[in-house]
Amino acid sequence: MNIKELSSLKVLENNFGTSTGLTWFASGPKIDSFSPTNGEYIGSVFSTTKEEYEEVIAKAKETQLFWRDIPAPKRGEIIRLLGERLRKEKESLGKLVSYEMGKSYQEGLGEVQEMIDICDFAVGLSRQLYGNTIHSERPGHRMYDQYHPLGVVGIITAFNFPVAVWAWNAALALVCGDVIIWKPSEKTPLCAIACQNIISEILKENNLPEGISSVVTGDAEVGKWIAEDERISLVSATGSTRMGKQVAETVARRLGKSLLELGGNNAIVVTPSADLKMTIIGAVFGAVGTAGQRCTSTRRLIVHENVYDKVKESLVEAYKQIKIGDPLDSNNHMGPLIDRVAVSMYLDALEKVKQQGGNILVEGKVLEGKGYESGCYVTPVIAEVENHYEIVQHETFAPILYLIKYTGEVQNAIDLQNSVKQGLSSAIMTTNLREAELFLSQNGSDCGIANVNIGTSGAEIGGAFGGEKETGGGRESGSDAWKAYMRRQTNTINYTANLPLAQGIKFDL
Template sequence: MSADTTPTTDQLAGRATTVLARLGVDLDGAERGNVISRSPINGETLAQLAATTAGDVDTALTTASEAFLLWRSVPAPRRGDLVRRLGELLTEHKTDLATLVTLEAGKIESEALGEVQEMIDICDFAVGLSRQLYGRTMPSERPLHRLSETWHPLGVVGVITAFNFPVAVWAWNTAVALVAGDTVVWKPSEITPLTALACTALLDRAIRDSNAPSAIHTLLQGARDVGERLVDDPRVALVSATGSVRMGRAIGPRVAARFGRSLLELGGNNAVIVSEAADLDLAVRGIVFSAAGTAGQRCTSLRRLIVHRSIAEELVARIADAYRQLPIGSPLAAGTLVGPLVHEAAFRAFEEALEKAQSDGGKIVVGGNRVLAESAPQAYYVEPTIVTMPQQTSVVHDETFAPILYVLTYDTLDDAIELNNAVPQGLSSAIFTTDQREAELFMSAAGSDCGIANVNIGTSGAEIGGAFGGEKETGGGRESGSDSWKGYMRRATNTVNYSSELPLAQGVNFS
């Protein structure tokens, strides 16, 4: 279901300018350049900004390295005060920042607000973390010796983020890195430069309010070449990069070649298993949001539905009926649930995937069409699509960043788990079942091989309290909660001898 409610370019650009002004960014006074912000709502330009030069990158890394020498010695709870202030400002400006997310990334209002809430939540988490950067004390085999570990700030963290979560992923990294005592240099997606300006303005204000060193965070706007400079510069201790598998294949080896650290959050090809013991009402709700939410442009979006053969026909019919009722249109319009794809390239990938799926024997159950093309010729709205597949072919193995749900059937749970695991990516997965044995097996070592394995909930919508990330081609990185903070720090093992003797470990005698 689609509605012709596309705003004009002047309306969108004017709204962006007004919102940015409230956040402390003077867009009218910004230098013009080749970093172009286009709204996926109508495909037209919101603003043009200047790209960061090579000299700017070098200056930023020099000042970030110098600031690190000061920031690392600030007590962690005082570093937490800065992040607390950032959380307060995010709370105060939640609606405005969410509006920018909608304008630049095309998210509907509730999802944009949810993304900003993730930022607020990670600030809360990081403030608590600032008093819990715990090490361990271990028993020493030598008398009157103490064996322990301590955690220290790592250095400059380079953060490279993607368009689909233009603010939350930055906050996941930045809040934790700052509390850990690191400085941050951020290269956002060139698709979403305005949200980056807004986040930086709020953090700059928090830095001033907290009397912290100004250079502990720097924004670098630009294309791939800017990110490559972060990847290759030895002054960047950790590169945290979110994006495609192709991007990760380039970044990982280059950072490793200089013995730096990388934290990679790459592709997802997420599956839900629906058992014959599932609560289908629950399953339908979870599947529809996971597959159609954000127009299928989350790394955790549901792409594969693996359903027991005995209930496949009923379940697919119910999901298809729900799809037909989804309001598609401008994410600024009340009631819209499915907004636009981010740009034309995403639409072309959507078309190509459907053509390949059909050539492989797939059948489109519902969707598959572009809508609103007459009212928004430069924007790309599509119907969320269900395709039944005879088997898991190569197109199903590839991640298409669009609302395509491939349906496969199974006879035994072992078969379903094998299908779940038989793709190169390993981010998110889920099972819907009321059978505890099935649920426990799915979460066991013999079950899902993904970094996220859910029961009776969809693949998307992770909370910040748990570590977020995946295995295999997803990159192995972990961000946000749990003990992900350790990736932003270095560990030292300490042995203290408080005796008057010098016994050696393992009973070695060297007298």
């Protein structure tokens, strides 16, 4: 496969640049994209220069004044058209995601489906950007709150979900009356170009101006421009905790708003009453899916001593069945890591596991030979460890599953789960109602996502997505996450001929 096979997305040439919506331009250093599936060169994107970035932001600011005055349901109509276009392009865009990022084709299709789902959600939302009516303590007064567009939203996304996370932000921000500037990962730039081509076509067909949706390409320096820019009202950043801390500090210094979706160190608690067949399926998909490169990937399996040996035996047997290879081949369960830097981090983590006393149950290695020429294919690992090991306390973006034994009550397992700095996704496998409810209570999981009898990986767009602690505290996608993209305003209307003051204060002249 090569990029020309993706012609339905109009990604035909090897020179791509910055888009302000309809016009492409850029003259900075070239970013080459290589597929981790076979190591082949796909195409190149020119980076955005500072001068070109200034043009993009100026156009976005100008266009936002126009876009915010379009009624929200009319903005929703544009997102409806985006969802329809994505349905038509699902197969080819899913294939591009799989080829450039390395996840399985089924997961690539699933990622595009997430884009379609959030468009559907946003269309309905466009008629429900509601506030609240509040009873006033003063007679003849009415109070209410309402929401207005923020302005320009900067979106910084990671390589592992190269299109879906943009859509989560873009669909909501655009419906809310904001315009967007997207800085995609330099590891998956062509996925961003493809998405921008799709939305640009829709904007052009509906006679809408440039600047509603823009892409700026480049390395971390471009992300820094966005974080520092006072003209950008909200910076939504997805990536590592290290990156998120830098963005948060920079944005906070200018008293801006940030929405952060950062690292995860997700655990499944397995109690004595768990359905072990469900447990194994959930744990294996959570640990191996996307080659362990999801923020919600299962990193730790915390298993009660009564079922520990049985779970261990079943896991090892299941791992023997994992097929690794070209992610576009639907017979394979796992594709490659994103690049050789990720492979080095994987190998380094395995060394640390051994140095800190872990027992490797399923050995890890880099695969070589026919079909593995990219050097990015590795085998999934299972390691018996103690939760306090330094390596276990950190997120490794690779298919490494830590097996941890707990004894006694389920609260002991919950405490182990909560004892890491990250707080994104969590799950418990149990058929005991009391254990399930405890896990979901204030004394249970401290994560933003807590599941019962499903794994840590795979969230629906209807619920708010995000986590606590070093995961950043942000919420994207469903529920009332849309409020992050708007500014709140409280209004009081006096419809009497008098001016009573609040709290009964008298001020007579």
